[in-house]
Amino acid sequence: MKVFLRQVRFPVFTALLQHSVMLVILILMVAPFLWMVVSSFKTESQIFVLPPQWVPKPITLENYINAWNAFPLGRFYLNSLFVALSVMVSQVFIASLAAYVFARLQFPARDTIFFIFLATMMLPSQIMLIPRFIIMKELGWIDTYKALIVPFIATPFATFLLRQAFLGIPIDLEDAARMDGCSRFRILFQVVLPLAKPALATLATFTFMDHWNAFLWPLIVIQTKQKLTLQVGLSMLRSELGTEWGTLMAASVLAAVPTIVVYFFAQRQFVAGITLTGLKG
Amino acid sequence: MAIDNAILNSQRKADPQRGKRHRSATEIEDFWTGLICLFPTVVVTLGFVIIPVAFSFYLSFHQWNILKPDKPFVGFDNYVRMFQTDEFWKALEHTVLYTIGVVPVGLVISLGVALLLNQRIAGLSLYRTGYFLPVVTSTIVVAVVWTWLYNPYYGLINLALKTLGVPQPGWLTDPKWALPAIIIMSIWKNMGYHMVIFLSGLQAISSSYYEAADIDGASRLDKFRFITWPLLRPTTALVLMTSVIFSFQIFGPVYVMTGGGPMRSTTVLLYYIYQRGFEFKEMGYASAVAWVLFAIIFSLTLIQFRYSRSGAAD
Numbered sequence: 001m002k003v004f005l006r007q008v009r010f011p012v013f014t015a016l017l018q019h020s021v022m023l024v025i026l027i028l029m030v031a032p033f034l035w036m037v038v039s040s041f042k043t044e045s046q047i048f049v050l051p052p053q054w055v056p057k058p059i060t061l062e063n064y065i066n067a068w069n070a071f072p073l074g075r076f077y078l079n080s081l082f083v084a085l086s087v088m089v090s091q092v093f094i095a096s097l098a099a100y101v102f103a104r105l106q107f108p109a110r111d112t113i114f115f116i117f118l119a120t121m122m123l124p125s126q127i128m129l130i131p132r133f134i135i136m137k138e139l140g141w142i143d144t145y146k147a148l149i150v151p152f153i154a155t156p157f158a159t160f161l162l163r164q165a166f167l168g169i170p171i172d173l174e175d176a177a178r179m180d181g182c183s184r185f186r187i188l189f190q191v192v193l194p195l196a197k198p199a200l201a202t203l204a205t206f207t208f209m210d211h212w213n214a215f216l217w218p219l220i221v222i223q224t225k226q227k228l229t230l231q232v233g234l235s236m237l238r239s240e241l242g243t244e245w246g247t248l249m250a251a252s253v254l255a256a257v258p259t260i261v262v263y264f265f266a267q268r269q270f271v272a273g274i275t276l277t278g279l280k281g
Numbered sequence: 282m283a284i285d286n287a288i289l290n291s292q293r294k295a296d297p298q299r300g301k302r303h304r305s306a307t308e309i310e311d312f313w314t315g316l317i318c319l320f321p322t323v324v325v326t327l328g329f330v331i332i333p334v335a336f337s338f339y340l341s342f343h344q345w346n347i348l349k350p351d352k353p354f355v356g357f358d359n360y361v362r363m364f365q366t367d368e369f370w371k372a373l374e375h376t377v378l379y380t381i382g383v384v385p386v387g388l389v390i391s392l393g394v395a396l397l398l399n400q401r402i403a404g405l406s407l408y409r410t411g412y413f414l415p416v417v418t419s420t421i422v423v424a425v426v427w428t429w430l431y432n433p434y435y436g437l438i439n440l441a442l443k444t445l446g447v448p449q450p451g452w453l454t455d456p457k458w459a460l461p462a463i464i465i466m467s468i469w470k471n472m473g474y475h476m477v478i479f480l481s482g483l484q485a486i487s488s489s490y491y492e493a494a495d496i497d498g499a500s501r502l503d504k505f506r507f508i509t510w511p512l513l514r515p516t517t518a519l520v521l522m523t524s525v526i527f528s529f530q531i532f533g534p535v536y537v538m539t540g541g542g543p544m545r546s547t548t549v550l551l552y553y554i555y556q557r558g559f560e561f562k563e564m565g566y567a568s569a570v571a572w573v574l575f576a577i578i579f580s581l582t583l584i585q586f587r588y589s590r591s592g593a594a595d
Contacts, residue, residue, distance in 0.1 A: 015402060022397055026411045029469070033414060035437050036426045048435050094325075097318035106308050107315035117322070120330050122582070126530060126551055127575045130564050131333035131340060134347065151329035154322040178307075184314040213419040215533045216551075220559055231421045235537050238425050245429050256422045263417040267410075270417070274474060275481045 036256075040064070040249035047246050063250035067237070070247065073254060075226060076233040083148045083218075083229060084211040090153040091207050092200055098154065099162035100188045104174070114163075121156045125217075133220055147221040148229070152211065158203055165199030166192055198272070205269035209259060230255050337568045345565035352565075359569035369570065371545060372553035375460060379549060380528040382464035383471075388520055391472050395479035396509075413473040420470070424537035427466045428453065431538075453539055456546035463534050463547060471527070475520045482516030483509070522585045529578050550574050 034054075039047060040063050042056040067073060101107055102114045132151060133142075141147040169192060177187050193200065218229045228236065234255050241248055263270060341359055345352045363369045398409060415423060430437045431452040439449040450458040490508045499507070532551045535541060541548035541556065548556075550570065558567030 018397055018400075018402060019404075022394075022408050025394060026408055029411050029414060029473075031437070032423075032426050032430055032469075033418075035430065039429065050435070050440070052435075052437060052440055094321045098322040101315045101318045105311040105315045105318075107311055107319075110315070113319070117326060120326060122579065123330065123334055124526070124530065124575055124578055126554065127337050127571045128330065128333040129554070130558050130568050130571065131336035132329060133559075134336070134340075134564065135329070135333060137347065151325065154325040156326075159322065184310060209417070213421075215419075215421055215536075216555070219536075220555075231419055234421050234425060238428070238537055245432075245435075248425055249429065252422045252425050256418050259417050259419060260414070263413070270413075271477055271481075274416075274477045 033256075036249050036252055039245055040253050042246055044244075044246060063246040064254070066244075066247045067251040067254065070241065071233055071237050071251070072226065073230075073233065073251065076228055076230040077258075079145075079227060080212055080230040083145055084208050086145070086149045087152050087211045088204050088208045090149070091155065091158050092204050094154045095158035095162050095203065096188065096193060096196075096200070098159045099166055100184075100192060102159065102163045103166035104171075105184065117156050118160060121160075129216070129220070132217075136221060142221060143223045143227060145227070148211075148214075148218055158207065161203055162196065162199055165196045169195050201266070202269045202272045205262070205266045206273040209262065212259060337571060340565050340568035341572050343565045344563075345568075346562045347564055348562055355565070359566045360573075362566065363569055363573065368545070368548070368553065372548050372550050375547060376529060376531075376549045376551075378460060379464060379467075379531060380525060382461065383467050383528050384521065384524045387468045387471060387475060387524055388517070390468065391475035391520070392479050392513075392517075394472065395476045395483055396505075398476070399480060399483040412476060415470045416473040416477075418470075420533040421537055423466065423470050424534040427462075427534075428538050431462055454543060456542075456544045459539050459543060459547045463531075463538060466534060466538075467528075467531070471524065475524060478520050478523075479513070479516060482513050482519075486512045518585060518588060522582060525581055525585070526578055529574065529581075 038054055038056055041059045041061075042053075043058070043060050043062065046053065046056060102110060107113075136142050136147045141150075173191055173195070174187050177191050182190075213231060214229070215231045215235070218232050219235070222228055222232065225236075234251055237251050238248060342354060342356060343352050344355050344358070394412065398405060398412075431439075433439055433449065433451045433454060436452070438452070442449045452458050452462045486509065490512070491504060494504050494508060530551055531549055532555065535547050535549055535552045536555075539547040541552050551574070554567045554570050554574070557563045557570065
């Protein structure tokens with residue numbers, strides 16, 4: 001009887017309870033996004049109507065036009081895209097090279113170098129904020145995209161992630177290729193990298209998002225309005241527009257869409273990336 | 282396919298006499314290949330990590346204004362001044378309060394949600410996607426949207442509180458409520474992130490434990506206490522560590538939502554470093570503060586490492 005209770009009647013009740021709890025949380029998680037979208041389609045006067053209305057009437061595109069005109073939002077998009085893609089491509093490439101050395105090659109003091117390199121992961125980026133800025137100033141890189149890209153093209157996290165992936169590839173395949181006289185480079189590009197595609201995709205997705213969302217460093221380094229990234233641009237918009245909430249929400253929607261789209265297409269890479277970033281700390 | 286091609290293409294290069302000198306030839310090739318492959322990584326690490334860290338240490342003992350040519354050595358003055366400044370202690374206090382506010386509550390909620398999601402129920406992927414939405418949205422977008430939500434008169438949150446008949450705080454405009462407001466937003470934003478880590482930890486627990494417990498007639502609570510919680514300990518330690526480290530590095534929301542105010546009530550350490558270093562150009566002093574922040578994060582990491590290690594031992 002006891003068993004019967006637990007296994008048959010109980011689940012119906014628990015499932016109901018479970019769904020209601022999860023539904024409430026879902027509403028809490030999604031409501032701010034809905035409100036952002038709803039507000040972005042409201043006219044200036046509708047925004048401040050009480051009680052709040054979930055369906056804008058009439059629906060206006062004015063806010064989107066204003067947001068697009070008030071700031072060179074299109075330009076910000078391109079800037080962010082260019083920076084994030086550049087870091088992504090170069091980081092995946094450079095980390096692949098280094099990771100392959102650390103995973104497979106016979107190199108003097110290889111593991112010591114790897115260990116030192118790995119230890120730099122412990123250094124939080126804020127300690128480098130000021131000296132990096134001074135170095136950028138000395139190099140004449142302030143207010144250039146170089147400053148947003150070059151310091152990040154090689155990271156210990158990326159190298160570590162790919163090294164682990166390479167170590168998981170059966171060495172027999174490489175040995176066979178070596179017996180046939182393939183160079184190391186050729187093995188890396190034609191044997192190892194194709195087999196490490198999932199890890200490469202995870203790294204690429206994560207690096208892209210990281211740099212698309214970067215804020216503090218671009219805030220400090222970029223000074224010309226035309227060169228701002230989307231995130232810094234949005235924060236400037238916020239301080240300039242003050243209480244023009246409709247326009248601000250429209251700009252927020254425009255800034256949020258790319259990452260949400262990337263997420264829908266690369267959900268698996270995201271989840272894989274997050275379970276790995278614990279190592280990043 | 283690619284492998285087959287690689288092998289086929291290279292077959293004509295095969296050298297049957299390689300056998301004996303194979304090893305040393307490999308070593309030489311590996312040395313040069315390694316040198317080329319490591320070059321970019323080593324240059325970037327030296328130039329943008331190791332040198333900056335050493336330079337930062339050097340800066341913290343100098344009075345360094347980027348606009349002034351004179352940059353005198355001041356010994357421990359920056360550190361002494363920091364420990365005597367009320368602003369520094371306030372910034373530290375706000376950072377600690379923020380961390381205490383975010384970490385335990387965030388951990389409990391994300392674990393609870395992960396437990397709910399770690400079951401075969403309908404609509405699972407819908408829930409998971411929804412919970413994860415704030416994680417993939419940029420901090421700045423979230424901060425701008427929540428500033429609107431927190432508006433004392435027209436914000437959705439106070440309107441909801443009004444309907445419920447609960448008193449409505451001024452949130453970001455009230456020195457007492459501004460930090461809690463940022464805390465609530467951060468818990469909301471990061472819940473999905475930690476949930477995913479917990480989920481992967483939960484999925485790693487073998488179902489045979491639960492089956493055995495079922496046979497023994499264990500209750501849900503027993504199963505959680507004696508199976509899930511102890512076996513999840515490494516994951517919990519990981520979540521604890523990452524969320525504490527993240528919390529100590531909060532910047533974006535403060536910059537966008539409050540600018541450190543009102544009445545400096547949300548000035549956290551990183552924001553203080555930013556203000557001192559880049560608004561007041563006191564780069565030596567700001568570097569000293571950055572070192573203190575680093576020392577705190579580093580020792581917390583060590584403590585947690587030790588804690589999770591000793592946990593694994595028993």
